[in-house]
Amino acid sequence: MPDTPPPDPERLDPEQLAAYFALMEVGSLLQHAVDQQLRDEGGLSYTQFQILAVLGQAPEGQLRMTDIADRLVHSRSGLTYQVAQLAKAGLVARAPSADDERSVNVTATPQGKELLGRVMPGHVAVVRRLLVTPLNRSDITTLSDVLGRVRTHMRTTPPRSATPGRKPTTLRND
Amino acid sequence: MPDTPPPDPERLDPEQLAAYFALMEVGSLLQHAVDQQLRDEGGLSYTQFQILAVLGQAPEGQLRMTDIADRLVHSRSGLTYQVAQLAKAGLVARAPSADDERSVNVTATPQGKELLGRVMPGHVAVVRRLLVTPLNRSDITTLSDVLGRVRTHMRTTPPRSATPGRKPTTLRND
């Protein structure tokens, strides 16, 4: 009784597609909404907000550039730019590391912490209004469980290299 | 024995926060991955890919600028820019509408359809590798169900206006 066709690696079945589309759309809309709120109420981009937030959670209240980049931004120069913006606004301070002269320690200034605190309520309100409201407690738990697993998998999976059968300039000799 | 503190609208409990963070991170990583794949294999941004995809799904194979903008991009001028890019690459064609002289009908050219078809397998592969693989069928169903509800709610919820207690220049008589 072959009622489940063999999984074609070239396609996604309707359920998988629906999950993918819903994820992308919800992520995009939520991102857009919080970005807007952060700009309106704090003059912060979402990336800048994330940097401040990550610094706030850091044990010593400080992180090296590399540490921040690994968690948030995709290129180093991009992080340098964003941290420079934050520093220009007096929201973070940079100091050379004591034990490794190459490193730069970034900390949130009092103004940075103050701004973060001032912006959080509105931020939370947006997340609550858009994401939390339509879900019950069980939905939330499920969502964080399932997406948590996906996140772990994504972090583990090699980005894009290691593609087997990929000869790097090895056809002929050109 | 009050073990459930009253829900503070100023905060999100750990489960809610976890769901929010997981959603944002997974959405961001997945977006980044597919964007990369589309650029590498088709020279398309994710937005451009979406435009082609939406045109492909359209009943007549054509949509007005407004129709596309409503589904995808956030500003009209942004859409004009993106469609212009696609047209410049010969992937879409624009034609004035017959029944409404103001409207512009956009269609995918044969090259556009060809490119879309050529890019889809890799696209699907990324989604499968990052999102589908770590989940079982039940997870997928749940995910699309829960996120589908969130999406519906987001589309319904007024963006940001209609803030109650917001007097639109109605103090005094102005």
Next chain:
DNA sequence: TATTGTTATACTCTATAACTATA
């Protein structure tokens, strides 16, 4: 030699405002 970080540069994308033309 590998790692940390910055700089220079160029490019993509987005949004706002002003504008044209049609309904």
Next chain:
DNA sequence: TATAGTTATAGAGTATAACAATA
């Protein structure tokens, strides 16, 4: 007047490559 769309413009963000300095 309202709607559909474009243009001009300006700004934010990102990545790549070259670079300097330290481990």
